[in-house]
Amino acid sequence: MNPRLLITMILDNSAAFQGEKFDKFKLAFENMLAKFNEANPKNIDLEIIAYDEFSPIVLKTFKEKEFKAKPLEPFKMPFLGKSIDQGIKDLKALCEYYDEKGVQMYKPWVFVITNAYSFDDLDKPVADMKAFFMSQKVLYMPFILSQRKIPQNVEALQKVKAFMRIKEGAYEEFFNWFFNMATKRANTDIETSVKFDRADFEEWAVL
């Protein structure tokens, strides 16, 4: 049996990220889910979290085996801290469960895709996230959708690892890359590390 690949993905659907840009992002996200459904990888546990009003909304839980998510709706309140908190809590619980059952796991992935703004304080959720990373090796990748300077609100996140900026509108390319990397990882031997190459990012990242 292949080891499990646990992926937590946090998406931005705040009010400042709307219109044509958001529609394109949503379409690319849905296309990625369709690809996962078609490929139907049996050893990937994916959780997708987005913003709602005061609490984050889990669009797809780890428990749901089908790669289908609740609709990503725009114009929500940007509580990035709460979303990270929820994501790490759920990931930690699943890691503990698999550990107890003796299920082998790849290094879990945590992907934060933000327009770089948050209403809530990120210091505590980010400190908790860092503490989790100390206890469990994780591939953590933060991505920024906005083309502006990193604002103060998300500096705490930037300090853990520098954001990679997604080119404006290159969402299809980004989610394609994500799908390819995830399925590749889930099909390789646990001892073999999956390495990223500059060429992997060229299509969609501001390098």
Next chain:
Amino acid sequence: MILTKWRHAQGLMIGNDHIESKTPCQDNLFYAAKNGIHVIAVSDGAGSKQKSQFGSEIATKTVCNYLIEEFDNIYLSFESYGKSKDEIKESRRLAKESIFNIVKKSILEKAQELQVDFDELACTLLFVAKKDEKYICGHIGDGVICALYNSGESETLKVLSHPENGEQINITFFMTDPDAVDHFRVNTFKETNITGLMLMSDGPEEVLYHPINGMHINCLKLFHNFNHHTEQDYNEILNNFLKNQVGKYSYDDLSINILYLSTIDSDVDAEEVVKDFVMDIKNLKQIEDVSSYAKFLDGTTQYKDKDDLSSYWGFKWQK
């Protein structure tokens, strides 16, 4: 053809007191626009502080750039729909503090750069951001924010935010005060009848504002006169107005920042005014048909390619 557009003008003059005491002008103004969002800001550096002009400069710039990016999030947080009373209170507090903190941090960084104490950059702050019929208005300290309402039949000036002074008239509140966040007032509203916004520091406030009667009637003219001038010319006119008229009565620094839904007739107004009016329009998507002979222009919306608009306008200056 009738052309309508939100246009910005500003006047800034050093006060006579500052000329005499050889201190720089400590007022600052800023304007930013993008994707249909317009933000104007005014800040008055504290007269008792040596470097407050840097505080007012960074405060206006930061608040405008921030609101351009986060207008929708801030506005959304002030809406009450679907929220409990506690949630409304909490989200408004968070949104207000997010603006306050970002401005405060920019002042703090500037103070570190200049190697002076934080409160050396003490300044007030007034701002208004608009997107379509939605408005965000914020204020700490003195100065005044007013709006021009046009009902179709009549025009009226209303004060959106009054100056806040301490126990004495010459005492006000600054961004650098320990309790500044308590005096930092932010509110949002929806209004379709606003055709102009004006911010002013306490210098012009002394002359053009009355706490009971509101704005001086001549403020109407400050909007109307803009119609027949280029932005550059009107800035010059506002400067002269501040220096020669307002300056007779107020010896403080003088600043006025205006955003106005300006209207011109391309067949009647001077060629240079028409040219100035349409010069930032690069794409047909930035022109909205109000009727067969009236257009609304918005040069702030983004476009992919430049269109050849020479045949579209058919103005005298292009023929």
